[in-house]
Amino acid sequence: MKVEQKTINTIRVLAAEAVQEANSGHPGLPLGSAPMAYTLWANMAHNPKNPKWENRDRFVLSAGHGSALLYALLHVFNYGLTAEDLKNFRQEGSLTPGHPEYGHTVGVEATTGPLGQGIAMAVGMAMAEKHLSAEFNKEGYPIVDHYTYTLVGDGCLMEGISYEAAALAGTLALGKLIVLYDSNNITIEGSTNIAFKENVRARFEAQGFETFLVEDGNDIAAIKKALDEAKANLSKPSFIEIKTQIGYGCPKKQGKAAAHGEPLGQENLAEMRSFLEHHDQAFFVEDEVKMHIKELNQAGAKKEAEWQKLFESYAKTYPEYAKKWEQWHNPEEVKLYIYDKYQDTSKKMATRVASYEVINHMADIVDYIIGGSADLAPSTKTYMNDKGDFSSEDYTGRNLHFGIREHAMGAIANGITLHGGLRTFCSTFFVFSDYMKNPMRLAALMKLPVTYVLTHDSIGVGEDGPTHQPIEQLAMLRSTPNLITFRPADAKETVAAWEYALNSKTEPVAIVLSRQDLPFLEKSGEEAKKGAYVVGGVAPEEAEILLIATGSEVHLVEQAIKVLAEEGIKASAISMASVDVFEKQSDEYKESILPSNKVKRIAIEAATSFGWHKYTGFEGQVISIDTFGESAPAGIIFKKQGFAVENVVNQAKQMLRK
Template sequence: MSKIKEQSINTIRVLAAETVQKANSGHPGLPLGSAPMAYTLWAEHLKHNPKSPKWENRDRFILSAGHGSALLYSLLHLFGYGITIEDLKNFRQEGSLTPGHPEYGHTVGIETTTGPLGQGIATGVGMAMAEKYLATHFNKEGYDIVDHYTYALVGDGCLMEGISYEAAALAGTLELGKFIVLYDSNNITIEGNTDIAFRENVRARFEAQGFETFLVEDGNDIEAIGAALKAAKANQTKPSLIEIRTQIGYGCPAKQGKAAAHGEPLGIDNIKEMRTFLGHHEEEFFVDEEVKTHMESIIQKGVAEEAKWNALFENYAKAYPELASEWKSWHADEEVSLEELYAKYADPAGKKATRVASFEVINEMVKAVPNVLGGSADLAPSTKTYMNGKGDFSAEDYTGQNLHFGIREHAMGAIANGIRVHGGLKTFCSTFFVFSDYMKNPMRLAALMKLPVIYVLTHDSIGVGEDGPTHQPIEQLAMLRSTPNMVTFRPADAKETVAAWEYALNSKTEPVAIVLSRQDLPYLEKTGAEAKKGAYAVAGCEPKDADIILIGTGSEVQLAVEAVKELEKEGVKAAAISMASMDVFEEQSQTYKESILPPHKTKRVAIEAAASFGWHKYTGFEGRVIALDTFGESAPAGVIFEKKGFTVANVVKVAKEVLA
């Protein structure tokens, strides 16, 4: 190893340890052990331009073991991404660019938010899938416009989490040869040596899943690391796992190789001893001028790489102007209109399950929005999410737009995040609503990252019927609605389904869950594009004139509409409101919200075949909620709905009780 490379690696180590020490909080162990692999990748293999962090053809790097964020911030500082020494000193402090775990959209150079272990590697699979699809669609002979790798640095914790099994299995099945995993194999977690809970042969597992694997015995041997990276990049038919055996906390004699190095500051005296051990300058947060010069020479290589690509794209645009225009359009995330579809569902005698209406919308939408990849967790025939005539994305054909995730909801959610965060593509994923529990974590991360991923969640209530309580969602709507920056739509009919899709396709910063019925629902007379406001009147008198307001969502809106008619026969002025999306309704002006739910109209009934949690802010003390705060049961849907009080007669009865 040359002196300058050793200096650079030790600078990464010391900066990371000092960053954690200054905050008196964080994880120094991984940065110290994995600094050589990180330097080797970033300096000699990673195609990136710090002067243009969003360059479309850059390689992607994911620190899946996000607790080691001090490593990434040290790299971003040294490689010129704008992270300053002051930023390192403000690690984990309020408002800093260096939060405890890497956050996409907050800090330049962060490709995806990581921290929950295993999410990063799975998101990387999505990025690699996006690269494959875009390369197949756009590349022409002599014009490899899309040609980049996705790298994920993982630890033992990432590989213990079940999501890593799911995602790696799909990566191997799809032969994603440009997906490379660097495994920081140090055999230490918070509780001690991994032998207490993790003794599997990791390389054998990945080989069984279709990966090529490599072993680097010494984590400080950058020549061996470089050779493994070179060999991994050369294999275009298999993803790769490079196991690199390291010592956690390397360079800190008092703690290296011990669990104590994992998740707590090393201590000032130990850092002083580490500087001596590594031959580093005694000054805090010191970067030698030679290291700065060395890093600048590497940065200029990245600048030259992008300049070369820009010239290639310029010639490509002349040779293939339509494709070049399409490339720009796909990356511009242009507005989508589905206005012409509303009229399709205007027949007052019509009825259709909203999952079926969604299928029709998807197959019309994809004609106007060609850059959509979507699929389900082995449920497309039931969730109705297959795009006809668009082919299946597979190792044999990367042009297909239909994704087959297998029965892997957790990985599916993270992979969808990876596809969307990669750029150039829109994406949706689908499963039965009750199984959204399996992908709660990636859905939460999508909301945190402001990624407009679309979730098609069907079989939305006890309307599932005979499959019973294991398949009948109860609390899931409340869970999604309580997630910050997550939009949930539960359409009342086919027209509201169009509105939900139109909203979702045009969302720029919010993931959107579209929750759909298994059973047929009638087309309601006054539903339509207004559902994009979240809530609106669909039957009866104006809310300001109503004696009572009935609020429904999904399949229960029809109950509100019919109950209004029955109440009117008895001289009661009633208004039916479709609350298609609480989240969107809350985004409206106060004036609009009060026009739908006038503050002085306190007699209200909400109807939803799900948990009552969250409804009382709309019904207040004088109102009632007809909901389901127990699990369902196995019986025909109609039987359960009647037994649980989801009938017009019961809505009328409860309304009268409220009025009384």
């Protein structure tokens, strides 16, 4: 048996053994896909000794349930995963969790599992490669020159996100994106024919991909030929359909749904070792395979060494670009000195418009920011003036046009960030953040500092009606661990929110903005970066009642405390710009803003009351909306729902009379 086949069989058996050891997992995909995965990894530009080499090829296992395949590869290719790590597959605290986790296991390029997210993140990585190569490459110095590969299954391609992402990839002619399709016609419920009969290659061809078919998933020569041809076509992304048998090598289960998501069993595992002519010892890698991998890794290390030499010469020839490379990959803290622009309290401005001004200020002072919207830039105010449009004709453009594809947009933004060298934002109407929930959740899980600009934040949308008026979305975002949500009250708080987002290292940030004009508050400003602070009235420890609000409702409490003061009532107006950031402050600071002995509290927010009772307590109340909105002018709906100074004052007085 040739060493290549021995290596493939080793990968197969290691993956199956890991699943069996855990008595949990998915052996089917690793067994069927091992030949394509080996062929790819044997020819990729990567170096296990430097897993973060900037010009490495990227590999994303979109079909993340097949994680045992990736772990077997990382073990065999010496990325630091040991046999003991494979034995601890899916166990507490292990480096081999059920689905691959970025930042947890060396060599994992993206957290995958929710199907379709991986292929969309791969599109983002390929977009980042295009932008960076257009920005940095010079004649004779292709310092950004690598491919992005993703392995997908039937499940990934059934999810609508894959259609969205592939459509954009084809439109953008991402020639260095290569999709490998593990085409085995089996899902959990059985044959794909019960729900998935489309001509997948025809779909991708229609979307602008060059497509290939490999009839035998065990034919590594045919797989290598398809990969080489795909790499040679730089004008189109490539889609390689590779016909495989799920669970190949396990005679009693191959080709059957039973191979998909359950251990093979010890008896079947023993039969598989015999069928594949593999050693009986568990988690065994023979010396011939180790030597073969050593040679492959030496070739990868040589590629990196050649690149490092090229970059050293590049740095001498183009020192200003080498300096910029360092700045883009290791950005310093950024300060936005434009708070003073919004001091005139006689003026008003929608926070989405303020955000537009901040974005364009940032775009001028920080050139590694790219971003865009789901076909809504004129409404979400996210266009960067004079910064060009990223397209197949011009990859230097910094304005991204995602089309009406929120689900893919969120995941693509994750991919751009995962690639490195760029900071990105994406934007849509706040109510459509529902479409982006999964990629936003993954960004939080991966600790990616993606920024989401979410406008039209409340019933202030008005005549568009309840389908476009977000009610429960703030609670949804605030309940997501490690996701920071800001709802600025005015332009100065918008600056603060953006400054926080721009300097975030490990948290995605959602900035939720108004459609309607809001007045500039007298005491708002940089303190919003603490999450909550006093914007009017007496100090909280001196107050008879605390009025807490966010966003467009803060000006109501600012006015209400003045009315209350005229009647001799001491009140404190508090802007809760970010619940999440407030919770990160010290106990002393939180006590200074919301003293525990001050139990008379009212929270005001044009959204669901869910979550606010934590701050209002048993004796407090929430002025909120716990129904859907309606189609009517915004002013009428706000007043009808109690969002008026008069109601806030009356509610405060009633509470004090109790």
